[in-house]
Amino acid sequence: MKPLLQPTESAYDLIADTIADRGYCVLPQLLHANLNHALHQRVMNLDDDDFKRAGIGREQDFQLNNAVRRDQTRWLTPDNSTDKAYLDQMSEFRLAINRRLFMGLFDYEAHYAHYAPGAFYKKHMDAFKGESNRVLTTVLYLNPEWQEEDGGQLLIYAPETNTVIETVNPNFGSFVIFLSEEFPHEVVKSCRDRYSIAGWFRLHDPLQAPLI
Numbered sequence: 001m002k003p004l005l006q007p008t009e010s011a012y013d014l015i016a017d018t019i020a021d022r023g024y025c026v027l028p029q030l031l032h033a034n035l036n037h038a039l040h041q042r043v044m045n046l047d048d049d050d051f052k053r054a055g056i057g058r059e060q061d062f063q064l065n066n067a068v069r070r071d072q073t074r075w076l077t078p079d080n081s082t083d084k085a086y087l088d089q090m091s092e093f094r095l096a097i098n099r100r101l102f103m104g105l106f107d108y109e110a111h112y113a114h115y116a117p118g119a120f121y122k123k124h125m126d127a128f129k130g131e132s133n134r135v136l137t138t139v140l141y142l143n144p145e146w147q148e149e150d151g152g153q154l155l156i157y158a159p160e161t162n163t164v165i166e167t168v169n170p171n172f173g174s175f176v177i178f179l180s181e182e183f184p185h186e187v188v189k190s191c192r193d194r195y196s197i198a199g200w201f202r203l204h205d206p207l208q209a210p211l212i
C-alpha cells in the first residue's frame with residue numbers, strides 16, 4: 001500500500017491531550033479510508049481456520065474461558081502487506097504519542113478479533129499494574145452499517161467502579177484508545193458477526209531480549 005498521510009499532527013495533539021486529561025479517547029474515524037477498507041477486506045477474507053479461540057491470560061481452562069469470552073483472534077504480522085500498513089501506522093502513532101506524553105511506548109502487538117453472533121467478552125482489565133507491560137489499548141472497528149440493536153457495544157467503566165462512562169458502537173472506522181491498567185471494560189453480546197483489531201502498546205520488558 002502507498003504511504004498514508006492520515007492521521008494529522010493535530011489529530012495526534014487531540015488524542016494526546018484527551019488521554020492526558022481523561023485516560024481514554026473515542027474517535028469516530030482515525031485512519032485513512034483506504035486503510036480501513038483494506039483491513040476490512042483482509043479480515044473478511046480470512047477463513048475460520050485462520051482464527052483461534054481467544055484465551056484469558058495464561059488460563060487454559062475451557063469452561064472458565066468460555067464464560068468470560070467467546071471471540072476468536074488472529075495476530076497481525078508484517079509479512080502481509082495490509083497488516084504491515086496498519087502496524088506501520090501504529091508505529092507512527094506510538095512515536096507521536098511518545099513525543100507528546102513521554103510514555104516510553106516501546107512496541108505494539110495487535111490481533112483481528114471476530115465475535116460470532118452470541119459472542120461477548122465479560123468485564124475485564126487488559127493489564128494489572130506491575131504485572132504486564134501492556135499500557136495503552138487500541139481498538140479499531142471494521143463493521144459497516146452497524147445498528148444499535150446489533151449489540152456488541154464496548155462499555156468502558158470508570159476506574160475501580162461499576163459505573164459505565166462510555167458506550168461505543170463498533171462502527172466502521174471508529175477507533176478507541178484507553179490506559180490498559182486503568183479502565184475495566186466489556187463487550188456486550190453481539191447479535192451479528194463483529195470484526196475489530198485490538199492492540200496494545202507495551203513498555204520495554206527488561207527481562208526479555210536486551211535493547212540494542
Ligand SMILES: O=C(O)CCC(=O)C(=O)O
Pocket residue numbers: 113121126139153154185186187196198
Ligand atoms: O472489541 C472491543 O471492543 C474490546 C475488546 C477487548 O476488550 C479485548 O480484546 O481485550
Ligand SMILES: [Fe+2]
Pocket residue numbers: 124125126185
Ligand atoms: Fe479488553
